[in-house]
Amino acid sequence: MTFLVTGATGKAGRHVVDRLLAEGQRVRALTRHPGKVIFPAQVEVVRGDLTDPDSLRDALRGVVGVHLLTTGGDDYATLTTGPELVALFAEADVRRVALLWNGQVGPVEEAFAAGPVEWTRLEPTDFMSNTLQWLPQIEKGRVEEVFGDVRVAVVHEGDVGAVAARVLIDGGHARRSYTITGPVGLTARDRLAVIGNALGRRLEFAELSEEQARERWRAAGHSEELVEVLAAWQRTPHPATSVVSDLLGREPVPFEQWVRERF
Numbered sequence: 001m002t003f004l005v006t007g008a009t010g011k012a013g014r015h016v017v018d019r020l021l022a023e024g025q026r027v028r029a030l031t032r033h034p035g036k037v038i039f040p041a042q043v044e045v046v047r048g049d050l051t052d053p054d055s056l057r058d059a060l061r062g063v064v065g066v067h068l069l070t071t072g073g074d075d076y077a078t079l080t081t082g083p084e085l086v087a088l089f090a091e092a093d094v095r096r097v098a099l100l101w102n103g104q105v106g107p108v109e110e111a112f113a114a115g116p117v118e119w120t121r122l123e124p125t126d127f128m129s130n131t132l133q134w135l136p137q138i139e140k141g142r143v144e145e146v147f148g149d150v151r152v153a154v155v156h157e158g159d160v161g162a163v164a165a166r167v168l169i170d171g172g173h174a175r176r177s178y179t180i181t182g183p184v185g186l187t188a189r190d191r192l193a194v195i196g197n198a199l200g201r202r203l204e205f206a207e208l209s210e211e212q213a214r215e216r217w218r219a220a221g222h223s224e225e226l227v228e229v230l231a232a233w234q235r236t237p238h239p240a241t242s243v244v245s246d247l248l249g250r251e252p253v254p255f256e257q258w259v260r261e262r263f
């Protein structure tokens, strides 16, 4: 079977590609910059932009399932092309789609909910790889972060990729939403302590106020829409669920293992 993976060059998407390949499936990887990306030789790299649905026509030919982002552009803007995407997918006879949400149900999810294509919503918590944003601060021994005591069961991107591949290959998950998490809720302070232990260094945690965090996100060039999404998302605890073990038959990868892989 052939699957189209959008966001294939991203943190989770590249794992969707790997898992589909590992299960012997044919993979088409969508990117806006085909000349710049490197995939295993058996992956067919195709150019396309989700904000311009017509650019996906060729990429969809013969495709059974799609891993679909719900944002587009470098600032994670919510995609507004849901109705066009649903029409294109239906025309191309795509059987099922895994929708990777953006922290809230938006226009793409709503369009698929009203359309004929079988959909499953993937609702991961924060990816463990987001922690890499701390790297420059870790080098200096002090990390400044907002909402330091909010517990989030951060998830390994490989687990998101594995769940997406299961849903796309097996089917049988129509109209379901899956909150994909790591094994246990951890605060930002906890995560920094795990990294400090792995590095054998004392790393200081400094709590930012919400207003300071908002100012930093704006200074980084984020839109007001994204600043609101980030603030609402990060102040909310996200406890662990059993989705990974239910769907994959094994426990989710713990943060300690992710740290061993990356540090």
Ligand SMILES: NC(=O)c1ccc[n+]([C@@H]2O[C@H](COP(=O)([O-])OP(=O)(O)OC[C@H]3O[C@@H](n4cnc5c(N)ncnc54)[C@H](OP(=O)(O)O)[C@@H]3O)[C@@H](O)[C@H]2O)c1
Residues within 6 Å of the ligand: 006, 007, 008, 009, 010, 011, 012, 013, 030, 031, 032, 033, 048, 049, 050, 051, 069, 070, 071, 072, 073, 074, 076, 100, 101, 102, 103, 123, 124, 125, 126, 127, 130
């Ligand atoms: N990071 C998290 O903690 C987290 C948690 C839950 C959900 N999510 C969602 O997961 C998605 C991916 O996030 P990420 O952290 O993996 O991002 P990322 O690593 O920065 O990757 C972004 C991906 O989006 C693709 N992309 C961007 N605009 C596009 C467009 N207009 N058309 C086609 N592809 C486009 C990029 O492809 P090219 O540059 O190759 O074209 C790239 O593969 C986002 O929708 C995000 O909201 C992230």
